[in-house]
Amino acid sequence: MTEMTTHCLRFYDYHVWANNIIFNRLKELPRHLYNQEIQSVFPSVSKVMAHIYKVDYGWLDILKGMSMKEAMEASVQIEADAEAASLEELEKMYDDLAVRFKAFISGHEDLEKEVVLDNPYAGILNTRYSEFIIQVVNHGTYHRGNLSAMLRQLGYSSVMTEYGLFMYHDK
Numbered sequence: 001m002t003e004m005t006t007h008c009l010r011f012y013d014y015h016v017w018a019n020n021i022i023f024n025r026l027k028e029l030p031r032h033l034y035n036q037e038i039q040s041v042f043p044s045v046s047k048v049m050a051h052i053y054k055v056d057y058g059w060l061d062i063l064k065g066m067s068m069k070e071a072m073e074a075s076v077q078i079e080a081d082a083e084a085a086s087l088e089e090l091e092k093m094y095d096d097l098a099v100r101f102k103a104f105i106s107g108h109e110d111l112e113k114e115v116v117l118d119n120p121y122a123g124i125l126n127t128r129y130s131e132f133i134i135q136v137v138n139h140g141t142y143h144r145g146n147l148s149a150m151l152r153q154l155g156y157s158s159v160m161t162e163y164g165l166f167m168y169h170d171k
């Protein structure tokens with residue numbers, strides 16, 4: 001395994017760990033909060049969780065060779081399925097996706113290989129596979145922060161999911 005593969009796996013492991021921390025916290029809260037509508041960044045906790053899942057799923061499709069346009073089109077149904085799932089069902093969907101994502105990272109020959117991304121909204125970008133993984137993790141971190149603010153708005157504390165805490169947890 002190359003050093004880059006090891007680094008990408010560790011970073012992705014952080015993403016999985018942080019999502020698991022969030023799922024565990026959400027299971028501690030009153031059940032109705034998961035779908036309760038609020039005026040916030042997202043209209044409900046369930047919608048932000050479905051959004052993170054949809055984007056993770058789409059990036060894995062892109063990593064495997066699907067065009068971004070095709071992945072975005074497929075994501076409409078993926079997001080609908082995620083929004084229809086219960087918290088526990090979505091957690092299982094995340095777990096299954098994480099296994100597939102980690103297998104992709106582990107099995108990729110060269111995560112530093114250049115690849116062209118054709119984003120229908122932003123245009124052509126010459127980048128590397130490793131950058132896609134950084135994007136997935138960063139996107140999840142951003143929206144876990146949104147979720148934290150939403151939980152506070154609903155009157156409940158969130159949980160820490162910082163990378164620094166993961167480093168101590170994963171020693």
